[in-house]
Amino acid sequence: MRRLFILIVMALATPAVALASSEKVSLETQHWSWQGLFGSYDQAQLKRGFKVYKEICASCHALGLVAYRNLADIGFAEEEIKAIAAEKEIQDGPNDMGEMFSRSARPSDPFVSPYSNDPAARVANNGALPPDLSLIAKARAGGPDYLYSLLVGYAEPPTDITLVPGMSYNRVFPGHQIAMPQPLFEDMVSHDDGTSSSLPQLAKDVTAFLNWTAEPELNARHSLGLKTLAFLILLTALFYALKRQMWSDVH
Amino acid sequence: MAVSSNRIVRWVDDRLPIFTLMHHSTSAYPTPNNLNYWWNFGSLAGFVLVVMILSGIFLAMNYTPHTAHAFESVERIMRDVNYGWLLRYLHMNGGSMFFALVYIHLFRGMYYGSYKSPREVLWWIGVIIFICMMATAFMGYVLPWGQMSFWGATVITNLFSAVPLVGTEIVTWLWGGFSVDNPTLNRFFSLHYLLPFIIFGLVVVHLWALHTVKSNNPLGIDIKGPQDTIPFHPYYTIKDLYGIGLFLMFYLFFVFFAPNFFGEPDNYIPANPMVTPPHIVPEWYFLPFYAILRAVPDKLSGVVLMFAAILVLFVLPWLDTSKVRSARFRPIYKQLFWIFFLDCLILGWIGAKPPEGAYLVIGRIATVYYFAHFLILLPLTGWFEKPRPLPDSIGAPVITTVKR
Ligand code: HEM
Numbered sequence: 001m002r003r004l005f006i007l008i009v010m011a012l013a014t015p016a017v018a019l020a021s022s023e024k025v026s027l028e029t030q031h032w033s034w035q036g037l038f039g040s041y042d043q044a045q046l047k048r049g050f051k052v053y054k055e056i057c058a059s060c061h062a063l064g065l066v067a068y069r070n071l072a073d074i075g076f077a078e079e080e081i082k083a084i085a086a087e088k089e090i091q092d093g094p095n096d097m098g099e100m101f102s103r104s105a106r107p108s109d110p111f112v113s114p115y116s117n118d119p120a121a122r123v124a125n126n127g128a129l130p131p132d133l134s135l136i137a138k139a140r141a142g143g144p145d146y147l148y149s150l151l152v153g154y155a156e157p158p159t160d161i162t163l164v165p166g167m168s169y170n171r172v173f174p175g176h177q178i179a180m181p182q183p184l185f186e187d188m189v190s191h192d193d194g195t196s197s198s199l200p201q202l203a204k205d206v207t208a209f210l211n212w213t214a215e216p217e218l219n220a221r222h223s224l225g226l227k228t229l230a231f232l233i234l235l236t237a238l239f240y241a242l243k244r245q246m247w248s249d250v251h
Numbered sequence: 252m253a254v255s256s257n258r259i260v261r262w263v264d265d266r267l268p269i270f271t272l273m274h275h276s277t278s279a280y281p282t283p284n285n286l287n288y289w290w291n292f293g294s295l296a297g298f299v300l301v302v303m304i305l306s307g308i309f310l311a312m313n314y315t316p317h318t319a320h321a322f323e324s325v326e327r328i329m330r331d332v333n334y335g336w337l338l339r340y341l342h343m344n345g346g347s348m349f350f351a352l353v354y355i356h357l358f359r360g361m362y363y364g365s366y367k368s369p370r371e372v373l374w375w376i377g378v379i380i381f382i383c384m385m386a387t388a389f390m391g392y393v394l395p396w397g398q399m400s401f402w403g404a405t406v407i408t409n410l411f412s413a414v415p416l417v418g419t420e421i422v423t424w425l426w427g428g429f430s431v432d433n434p435t436l437n438r439f440f441s442l443h444y445l446l447p448f449i450i451f452g453l454v455v456v457h458l459w460a461l462h463t464v465k466s467n468n469p470l471g472i473d474i475k476g477p478q479d480t481i482p483f484h485p486y487y488t489i490k491d492l493y494g495i496g497l498f499l500m501f502y503l504f505f506v507f508f509a510p511n512f513f514g515e516p517d518n519y520i521p522a523n524p525m526v527t528p529p530h531i532v533p534e535w536y537f538l539p540f541y542a543i544l545r546a547v548p549d550k551l552s553g554v555v556l557m558f559a560a561i562l563v564l565f566v567l568p569w570l571d572t573s574k575v576r577s578a579r580f581r582p583i584y585k586q587l588f589w590i591f592f593l594d595c596l597i598l599g600w601i602g603a604k605p606p607e608g609a610y611l612v613i614g615r616i617a618t619v620y621y622f623a624h625f626l627i628l629l630p631l632t633g634w635f636e637k638p639r640p641l642p643d644s645i646g647a648p649v650i651t652t653v654k655r
Pocket of ligand 1: 289300363366376379380454
């Protein structure tokens with residue numbers, strides 16, 4: 001009980017510390033295709049972003065809320081999805097003999113996590129836990145702009161900062177010392193369609209992909225939203241006209 | 252009086268006068284003819300209550316109240332249930348809308364003196380509804396079992412440990428264990444499902460009281476006769492429908508285009524008892540009370556003050572000593588009202604800031620003013636203020652304007 005109380009006091013006090021230590025960092029605000037009332041995802045970009053995730057981020061980060069079948073939403077064909085899933089092995093079972101067995105993943109399986117559990121992930125990453133990225137775009141203030149700024153935000157530390165061994169300097173990460181080594185560099189992923197492989201382009205694409213994993217419903221939401229608002233404008237205008245007419249004998 | 256020419260309707264009504272009741276309360280109800288648009292917010296709040304109950308029932312069909320599954324079950328609703336994202340965003344933003352509407356409704360009552368005789372009981376039921384709403388919203392926020400759910404629940408339930416002697420026992424009892432855990436989540440889900448129906452019942456009683464004492468109006472004077480009123484239907488049904496249309500545009504704009512505007516990013520991180528988020532902030536509608544809670548260094552006093560800030564509303568009808576209801580005819584009260592309104596906004600702003608330095612000082616001044624408004628300024632104003640002359644009837648000022 002006392003421990004908990006101390007924890008609470010700390011919890012209430014930390015905002016003060018956070019405020020004192022966090023000089024406002026400015027994010028590198030980007031234009032994203034899905035912003036605004038008429039915004040929607042750019043499928044080609046999501047596919048490129050998926051490639052970046054698969055070739056780089058997937059070695060450390062899980063995507064547990066997304067299943068391979070969901071890739072159909074960003075334009076992959078059924079056969080392609082089967083092939084992507086089959087690249088991974090997962091444990092299943094028990095079978096009729098009561099034994100666990102290993103099989104290749106199917107479209108209905110969630111993305112296979114790179115580590116079998118959290119401690120294993122920590123051991124492989126200097127004690128730090130690479131978070132599941134399914135919802136990361138909604139779980140950080142600044143959303144996609146923060147993710148983009150984080151990925152392009154690696155730099156040499158200023159002279160007055162000494163990094164803890166194994167940590168990297170990042171301009172936007174809270175506290176500036178991050179346990180993730182710079183994951184993206186120019187030309188790490190190449191595209192067949194001639195899109196540039198510059199660092200900003202790769203960062204933008206993978207961010208777009210992660211925004212889709214966080215808000216896969218966005219396209220449907222925006223299009224239903226527009227129809228609904230258009231209908232409501234008409235309905236409300238009708239109500240207003242009726243109100244004026246019915247009240248004309250009162251005033 | 253026959254409610255209908257339909258024989259079946261009449262047959263039922265002779266045995267159970269349900270149609271007569273409906274007719275009296277929703278159609279024939281004599282309503283002042285001068286209500287302005289601030290009188291739309293009561294029906295709007297009722298509308299949102301229904302939206303919340305309906306969306307909530309469908310969410311509950313797919314939600315799992317277990318610490319190991321709650322977060323993921325909400326994400327399954329968002330991703331795999333047909334239009335699950337719509338249900339969830341309607342419910343999530345509906346909570347914020349409900350509070351916004353009820354706050355406006357409440358300030359409307361304060362401005363026009365709707366709490367004064369003979370509407371004290373009506374006002375009390377309103378305050379009870381408000382308290383039930385706060386409990387419902389607080390427990391609902393715990394259900395998705397994100398970081399803010401867990402830590403918000405921990406901080407708020409821990410307030411009860413300030414109770415002398417039995418504080419720790421009360422907290423253990425509330426939790427059903429030694430920390431916020433699965434039993435806590437289970438009981439919060441149970442109560443979160445129950446309370447809206449209690450609110451619904453309270454709204455019925457609220458309307459019963461309203462229809463007994465009749466609506467107040469912007470002039471704050473009594474209805475003198477039939478010439479001052481119009482039947483609720485069709486005049487106010489159409490006016491309320493128009494209000495619902497406008498409100499829906501506002502509400503659904505957030506649902507479809509900025510669904511997480513009122514939310515905290517941290518609540519998209521699954522609850523983790525080992526990691527305290529850097530900022531624990533309640534939902535925006537609790538911020539003024541949160542500011543009052545933290546204005547005093549002593550925990551117990553903070554808790555007492557916070558509850559007092561709500562409970563003082565119960566005695567408002569007697570703290571305001573003026574016989575004149577509407578602020579239109581009360582030059583000093585009118586200014587005090589707006590200062591008080593500003594004070595509440597300041598408290599809300601401070602509630603979102605860390606309790607330190609200038610924020611703490613401003614929070615304390617605003618807290619003192621909050622109570623001074625009720626306990627000192629209102630009684631004194633009632634005695635010393637010279638109200639402007641009241642019109643003879645609701646119709647009178649209309650006639651004078653026409654002549655002019
Ligand atoms: C669930 C929340 C609530 C609902 C659904 C609700 C509903 C209503 C409705 C439909 C009316 C009649 C229309 C109107 O005057 O606007 C009304 C009147 C009233 N309500 Fe509420 N209400 C709620 C909460 C509250 C609260 C929290 C208070 C005050 C603490 C309150 C105080 C009043 C008063 C004083 C009236 C009479 C207003 C007048 O005629 O001047 N209500 N309410």
